[in-house]
Amino acid sequence: MAYDFWYWPTIAGRGEFVRLTLEACGIAYRDRAREEGADALMADMADHARGPAFAPPYLGIDGTTVAQTANILFYLSERHECGPSGMKSRYWLAQIQLTIMDLVAEAHDVHHPIGVDLYYEDQKAESLRRAHGFRDQRIPKFLAYFEYALKSEVGDWLAGARWSYADLSLFHLVAGLRYAFPRRMATLMPDYPELAALHDRVVALPELQDYLSSDRRLPFSQKDVFRHYPELDAP
Numbered sequence: 001m002a003y004d005f006w007y008w009p010t011i012a013g014r015g016e017f018v019r020l021t022l023e024a025c026g027i028a029y030r031d032r033a034r035e036e037g038a039d040a041l042m043a044d045m046a047d048h049a050r051g052p053a054f055a056p057p058y059l060g061i062d063g064t065t066v067a068q069t070a071n072i073l074f075y076l077s078e079r080h081e082c083g084p085s086g087m088k089s090r091y092w093l094a095q096i097q098l099t100i101m102d103l104v105a106e107a108h109d110v111h112h113p114i115g116v117d118l119y120y121e122d123q124k125a126e127s128l129r130r131a132h133g134f135r136d137q138r139i140p141k142f143l144a145y146f147e148y149a150l151k152s153e154v155g156d157w158l159a160g161a162r163w164s165y166a167d168l169s170l171f172h173l174v175a176g177l178r179y180a181f182p183r184r185m186a187t188l189m190p191d192y193p194e195l196a197a198l199h200d201r202v203v204a205l206p207e208l209q210d211y212l213s214s215d216r217r218l219p220f221s222q223k224d225v226f227r228h229y230p231e232l233d234a235p
Contacts, residue, residue, distance in 0.1 A: 002028035004060035006041050006053075009033040012218045013225050014069045014104065015057040020168040021073055023211040025082035031216070032060075070097040073165040083164040093166040096149060096158055100169050103142045107180060108225045110134045110232060120229070131232035135184045139177065143192050146170060150194040156201060163205065170195065171202035176226035180233075187235045 005022065007015030009031075022029050033041040033056075041056060053067035059075070066075045074094050077083040083093065113130040114123040155161045158170070174195060178185045189196050203212065211217055220226050 002030050004032050005029045005057070006032050006044060006060065007057040008041065009038055010218075011221060011224045013057075014101075016172055016218070017069050017100075017165075017169045018057050018059075018072050018076075019216070020172060020208070020211075021076055021082065021165040023216075024163075024168055024205060024207040025076065025080055026207070027076060027080055027082070029059075070094065070101055073097055073169070077165055083159070083162070089159040089164075093159055093164050096146075096166040097169055099142070099145065100166070100173050103138075103173065104176075104225060106134060106138055107177065110180075111227050111229060120227075124231075127229070127232060135181060135234060139181070139184065140188060140191075143188060143195060147192040147195050150198060157198070163202070167198060168202055168208075171199050174199045176220060179220040180226040180228050182228070183233045183235045 003022070005015075005018065007013065007018070012019075019031075021027075032044070044060070045053060045056075048065060049063065051064040053065040055067070057069060057072060058065045058067035059072055066072050074090075074097070077090070077093070083090075110131050111120050111127050112118070112123065113126045120127065149158060153160050157163045157167050159166075174185075174189075178189075202208065220228070222228070
């Protein structure tokens, strides 16, 4: 039976981390809001009787939900044996995924540092100030950690011999940062060759070729988590 996957239909957002794993692992799913629209998503959330989700993305499973991006990915990996099975590797990957989502939240807050209910233009001065610290301090700190994590294991992937959901998520994180901060990432990435190589290995995965070349893989946009405002970028 296919999962009911719910996320906003017009953006990649946090839902893309889940889609990449569903696609690469060959897990059947219905992208319900893409099929039925945002109103259907809101109606489904209002109808949760057990284990309600706070916000999308979430999976609808037997009348309840599995929500929060990192939690969904951990669930899928466990349920479908799509990833390492050892206890150390399982919790190590969950740790990496939670750290990825921390950086995603910080990237979002660069263009919305005051409130999500305000437009970017309403907080532009604060965004410019936030972007400086994010570019100069936060991005390098996170990328250095991910580089160190990759070097800490023998093999091409975070858990060694086989790719995992966390590897797929690192790929999307790098792609998103390159879209939002192309000049800064062009300066930084030569310092993180393991991370750059992992990005390219994911792009080449046979399991993702159909998806990455399809219109199901939405492009980044100015309504997404990762947004490109030239004034927020610098080498």
